[in-house]
Amino acid sequence: MISAHRLTKRFGEFTAVDAIDVEVRRGEAFGFLGPNGAGKSSTMRMIGCVSPPTDGSLRILGLDPATDGPAIRARLGVVPQRDTLDEELTVRENILVYGRYFGLSRAHVRAKADELLEFAQLTERANSVVEPLSGGMKRRLTIARSLVNDPELLLLDEPTTGLDPQARHVLWDRLFRLKRSGVTLVLTTHYMDEAEQLCDRLVVMDGGRIVAEGSPRELIALHSTREVLELRFAADDHAPYAAKVTDLAERVEVLPDRLLLYTDDGDATAAAVQRRGLQPLSVLARRSTLEDVFLHLTGRTLVD
Amino acid sequence: MSAVNAIARALPIPAGAGLARTLVERNARAFRHGWVTLVSGVFEPVFYLFSLGVGLGALIGDVDAGGGRMIEYAAYVAPAMMAAAAMNGAVFDSTFNLFFKLKYAKLYDSVLATPLGPRDVAVGEISWALLRGLLYSTTFLVVAAAAGVVHSWWALLALPAASLIGLAFAAIGMSVTTYLRSWQDFDYIQLALLPMFLFSATFYPLSTYDESVRWVVQVTPLYHGVAMMRDLMLGDVAWGILAHVAYLVVMGLAGLLFAARRIERLLLR
Ligand SMILES: Nc1ncnc2c1ncn2[C@@H]1O[C@H](COP(=O)(O)OP(=O)(O)OP(=O)(O)O)[C@@H](O)[C@H]1O
Ligand SMILES: [Mg+2]
Numbered sequence: 001m002i003s004a005h006r007l008t009k010r011f012g013e014f015t016a017v018d019a020i021d022v023e024v025r026r027g028e029a030f031g032f033l034g035p036n037g038a039g040k041s042s043t044m045r046m047i048g049c050v051s052p053p054t055d056g057s058l059r060i061l062g063l064d065p066a067t068d069g070p071a072i073r074a075r076l077g078v079v080p081q082r083d084t085l086d087e088e089l090t091v092r093e094n095i096l097v098y099g100r101y102f103g104l105s106r107a108h109v110r111a112k113a114d115e116l117l118e119f120a121q122l123t124e125r126a127n128s129v130v131e132p133l134s135g136g137m138k139r140r141l142t143i144a145r146s147l148v149n150d151p152e153l154l155l156l157d158e159p160t161t162g163l164d165p166q167a168r169h170v171l172w173d174r175l176f177r178l179k180r181s182g183v184t185l186v187l188t189t190h191y192m193d194e195a196e197q198l199c200d201r202l203v204v205m206d207g208g209r210i211v212a213e214g215s216p217r218e219l220i221a222l223h224s225t226r227e228v229l230e231l232r233f234a235a236d237d238h239a240p241y242a243a244k245v246t247d248l249a250e251r252v253e254v255l256p257d258r259l260l261l262y263t264d265d266g267d268a269t270a271a272a273v274q275r276r277g278l279q280p281l282s283v284l285a286r287r288s289t290l291e292d293v294f295l296h297l298t299g300r301t302l303v304d
Numbered sequence: 305m306s307a308v309n310a311i312a313r314a315l316p317i318p319a320g321a322g323l324a325r326t327l328v329e330r331n332a333r334a335f336r337h338g339w340v341t342l343v344s345g346v347f348e349p350v351f352y353l354f355s356l357g358v359g360l361g362a363l364i365g366d367v368d369a370g371g372g373r374m375i376e377y378a379a380y381v382a383p384a385m386m387a388a389a390a391m392n393g394a395v396f397d398s399t400f401n402l403f404f405k406l407k408y409a410k411l412y413d414s415v416l417a418t419p420l421g422p423r424d425v426a427v428g429e430i431s432w433a434l435l436r437g438l439l440y441s442t443t444f445l446v447v448a449a450a451a452g453v454v455h456s457w458w459a460l461l462a463l464p465a466a467s468l469i470g471l472a473f474a475a476i477g478m479s480v481t482t483y484l485r486s487w488q489d490f491d492y493i494q495l496a497l498l499p500m501f502l503f504s505a506t507f508y509p510l511s512t513y514d515e516s517v518r519w520v521v522q523v524t525p526l527y528h529g530v531a532m533m534r535d536l537m538l539g540d541v542a543w544g545i546l547a548h549v550a551y552l553v554v555m556g557l558a559g560l561l562f563a564a565r566r567i568e569r570l571l572l573r
Contacts, residue, residue: 011573050416050572070321070419084414088334097333100326101418149418 006056018208031202040188077151120144136167227266320423327428349389383533397433398477426564441466456539475559482566
């Protein structure tokens with residue numbers, strides 16, 4: 001579906017995407033995970049054929065974006081990071097008009113609009129103008145709109161950012177259904193849980209480069225331990241405490257507000273900490289996540 | 305609208321999918337929600353015709369339309385008003401409206417994610433400006449004919465002629481708009497339009513000017529629009545009119561290509 005080799009995007013002197021290699025296969029859900037400014041959106045825009053690569057090669061659906069842009073875009077669905085809904089039109093018209101941009105017949109887009117409004121749970125708001133809709137509704141409309149041409153490949157740039165937890169779960173459910181129906185998904189996100197839930201495979205980006213690649217399971221197995229023990233102490237600086245527990249875990253990360261102890265058995269490590277006579281304010285043993293992988297790879301947290 | 309697509313395909317660069325008509329359709333839909341602007345476009349030239357042509361014309365009396373043929377002043381000035389209205393309408397549509405869509409509504413960010421390319425955007429927006437212009441000029445022609453200031457069947461060709469003026473100015477207006485940074489910059493456009501409106505042999509013949517400055521007037525586009533329009537509406541048609549047509553066609557197509565390039569440059573980074 002997508003094949004990128006040493007794909008590079010520079011804005012003037014600044015390199016936003018630095019020679020990345022990516023292969024996305026038909027039918028899979030592929031994720032770009034990374035902090036602000038990692039180059040996720042820049043990459044998505046190149047894949048969406050709205051931003052010419054500065055260097056490297058890129059083929060989408062077997063075609064070259066430089067020469068076959070319109071033909072490729074005809075088969076893509078795009079959900080940009082910021083909603084670009086047409087505020088001069090109603091909810092329903094947004095889908096109708098967008099479908100017409102793909103050269104689809106009026107009858108076809110009318111039928112499609114009804115189906116997609118249903119899918120996005122916006123049927124009641126069909127004739128409302130776009131402006132007063134809530135953020136979650138706008139996002140759902142943007143996603144519904146992107147499906148009007150029955151895309152083979154759906155590009156979602158931070159599909160759930162800014163949504164409340166319930167709205168996120170509704171969206172995830174919709175995306176699952178699309179994936180089951182054979183649509184290839186490519187998405188970017190800041191959220192580890194989203195990546196773990198939705199992605200078969202993902203790459204972690206940082207500063208325009210790919211720093212790790214694999215399935216969520218593989219990445220955790222490779223770059224982290226099975227469990228993590230979080231310790232919070234009544235102190236501004238957690239570094240001194242790290243020295244006292246460093247031998248109890250495979251690895252210890254010091255965050256501004258807590259210590260992370262990487263271990264295969266969180267409860268056993270917690271018990272060992274207690275035996276040392278240390279008195280943390282709070283102790284939490286949890287399963288390792290992609291956040292830990294990211295922290296290990298870049299020395300920084302993804303969000304917060 | 306197949307003519308639109310033919311134009312879209314005929315131009316070599318930049319990319320497009322020949323779907324410009326769908327953007328026209330989009331504008332027509334959006335327009336239904338805000339048709340008030342139409343009114344000013346229709347009435348502006350009509351007001352000019354009556355205040356300047358009929359009102360002022362009563363003081364002036366008949367004028368020499370060239371070759372010693374005397375006609376009433378309103379008939380002399382009506383073609384110029386039609387040409388100026390075609391210019392103003394096209395410029396308004398392709399500057400204010402385009403600027404809003406480009407900078408605030410971010411309309412083209414979503415449009416360019418579909419098969420449509422920058423060329424479709426340029427062709428679509430200009431076609432839309434022309435369609436609206438056609439409505440204005442048709443109304444004007446009907447009013448002018450009813451007021452008895454149209455003297456020739458050639459005047460029917462004033463409609464396509466108005467579209468041609470619209471094409472030339474919409475294309476340039478669109479190109480200029482891609483350089484504007486804020487609403488204040490629109491004053492520069494007014495600064496260019498007003499003198500053109502006043503001095504393009506609109507209200508009096510070119511021969512009024514001294515020989516040494518005539519060429520200045522003759523290089524401006526509105527002069528050619530007015531001259532073409534006046535020949536048609538006064539039924540004074542000769543081969544020379546083709547020079548005016550050629551000037552405007554070249555300006556329109558060059559402007560269209562340039563506008564498409566600029567949109568590509570701005571949005572497809
Ligand atoms: N059009 C542009 N001109 C100049 N610099 C740009 C442009 N677009 C992006 N950048 C820069 O490229 C870098 C990567 O931006 P990008 O939007 O791809 O990051 P991102 O991973 O999507 O971040 P976020 O999570 O904040 O959306 C940033 O430093 C950004 O400032
Ligand atoms: Mg982004």
